[in-house]
Amino acid sequence: MPKISVLIPREEIQAKTEELARRISEDYKGKDLLLVGVLKGGFMFMADLCRAITIDVSIDFISVSSYGNTTVSSGVVRILKDIDYDITGKHILIVEDIIDSGLTLTYLKDLFAAKHCASVKVCTILDKPSRRKVPLEIDYQGIVIPDKFVIGYGLDYAEKYRNLPDVCVIEEL
Ligand code: IMP
Ligand code: MG
Secondary structure (H helix, E strand, C coil): CCEEEEEECHHHHHHHHHHHHHHHHHHCCCCCEEEEEEECCCHHHHHHHHHHCCCCEEEEEEEECCCCCCCCCCCCCCEEECCCCCCCCCEEEEEEEEECCCHHHHHHHHHHHCCCCCEEEEEEEEECHHHCCCCCCCCEEEEECCCCCEEECCECECCECCCCCCEEEEEEC
């Protein structure tokens, strides 16, 4: 078993999620909002965020390839599962677990923007701004973390640890 320690406890994640949900509920009042979760990492944050939002929303998921089994970004984004809905005219809010290089989000924003939706914005629960390779505007920024590889709360290392309720770091493999 690797040595794991908690970086962001669940209470802090919950408080930030509620704050973001309040802002989203206010900003999108009276608008047709579609939350698009990025699988797999974003599933847990999506479940918590959508329950804290107080306006009507639709929910969909997109699955993109990310790091494989290493901790280094390939820079290549591949769609493994596309969204199901026609998004023309809808307000899209992309729901992410973490923004690292920014490559995935840049790709997804451009992809949605090309489909003539009303707006495309981004919400992430974790952000590693020190790792950015491309500039990216984050409309709903969660918790800023240092340049460490994190696991838990949806995030994996080699497809494990997604079920940990806190955001953790691996001290020793
Ligand atoms: P980006 O394209 O480099 O911004 O990274 C996007 C994706 O890489 C995230 O949505 C995660 O799924 C994954 N990722 C980035 N950093 C971490 C990490 O520290 N732990 C686990 N997955 C990560
Ligand atoms: Mg992700």
